[in-house]
Amino acid sequence: MGYGTAIAVSPYLLIKIAWTFGLFMPTDQMGDPSWRIANAVTMVLAAACILLAMSFCRPWGERLPSWLVALPVWVGTGLLVPMLLIAPILGPAAINRDMEAGTADFWVYEQIFVMVSLVGVGICLPIALVGYAKARWPEALGGRIDCGNLPGDTRKLQLTLTRFVAGGCILLAIIKIFWAAGGTLGIEPSKMDDRDIWWRLLSLSTGVWAFAGAWGLLVLTSRRGSRRFLPPMAAVWISSGMLFSYNLFNRLSNSRPDAQPAPEYPLALVLTTEAGTVLGVMMGMILLLVLHDRRRAMRGESV
Structure with a gap:
């Protein structure tokens, strides 16, 4: 391939x-x-x-x-x-x-x-x-989701960060799906007609993947909700990359002089764009912590 x-x-x-x-x-x-x-x-x-x-x-x-x-x-x-x-x-x-x-x-x-x-x-x-x-990296794909704990792992930090990031992802998902479904809160009245199928689909996609990322994080760090490691790991991997790259791409696109104006109010656009970028990076960081501890546990390493 x-x-x-x-x-x-x-x-x-x-x-x-x-x-x-x-x-x-x-x-x-x-x-x-x-x-x-x-x-x-x-x-x-x-x-x-x-x-x-x-x-x-x-x-x-x-x-x-x-x-x-x-x-x-x-x-x-x-x-x-x-x-x-x-x-x-x-x-x-x-x-x-x-x-x-x-x-x-x-x-x-x-x-x-x-x-x-x-x-x-x-x-x-x-x-x-x-x-x-x-x-x-075989530990990133196969096996059970719970490989046990070793002294010095970062699970408490993972759980703390996950509550914050998953909450942010769920809030962002609700906003994006609300807009995709036709919600007008946060949309400029003069730009209602600019909400074409392109904008609606991208908003819906962002919302769905933000939900998927929140689910994946909660499952990975709590180790409940899935017996296998791969499904939640893949959800977090794709969701975090999507939130980071799409919002970065949107910022670059909106900076062009011929860019089509966004229908959102400027403040709503900035908040959702920046939040998506930060959440994507933090999701990626939590996933790295999970993979690091998982590798140590599978190899039976100690600090």
């Missing part, structure tokens, strides 16, 4: 290279320096994704530092797995919105290539990661 990931991301990489150098751009606005920089950054990320995918299926990949593998995969799976679930609706909606905005006809074909690449990577990358993690 590492090779499949590299093949899937290749069309996306080629399109980003073309846009970075000013070729086949669908609108004149994409010639703006801010767009060129954004395309150059995503071009580098696509190239890094290919190298990372190759590391999953080559011997030298297991010698890479853990953070160099885990950090980009955390961000990548957080971006792509949630998008994979809503792509069948979100893809056509994005194309229709761009066509209504007056983009060039060939942009439709570029969008299709981009969506195919993202869906392909969203499928192949997690599968490749599972095979890689089984060989390098």
Whole structure:
């Protein structure tokens, strides 16, 4: 699946290279320096994704530092797995919105290539990661959820942080799902019509994954609610990466001069965006504590 990931991301990489150098751009606005920089950054990320995918299926990949593998995969799976679930609706909606905005006809074909690449990577990358993690970090995937405790573990800290973070995730989820369902509290009256299907789906996706992350954290730290370790771990991994990467992406997108104005009041937008980013990072930190203690317990180590 590492090779499949590299093949899937290749069309996306080629399109980003073309846009970075000013070729086949669908609108004149994409010639703006801010767009060129954004395309150059995503071009580098696509190239890094290919190298990372190759590391999953080559011997030298297991010698890479853990953070160099885990950090980009955390961000990548957080971006792509949630998008994979809503792509069948979100893809056509994005194309229709761009066509209504007056983009060039060939942009439709570029969008299709981009969506195919993202869906392909969203499928192949997690599968490749599972095979890689089984060989390098077996404690992260298999076994019972309760491996016992050792002196010097961080479980009390995990429980304390989890109560705070899970509460924040549930609150954020309620707000996002409320907005996706048509709630108007926190929405500017003059921008009610800006709540298109793109905005509603992303709000709903954020809310659902925030709930999933809260559930996963509570199960991992209490060790109740699931016999197996993998389901809650996967929920926390994807949810934390999603909350961090999507909110970071939204901040970058809203900073562009041609960005579509958000329908939320500025204060509501800032609070939910910043809260999502902080919650995603804290969820990731708690997961690292859980995995550290789990590895020690499985190996029977002591302080």
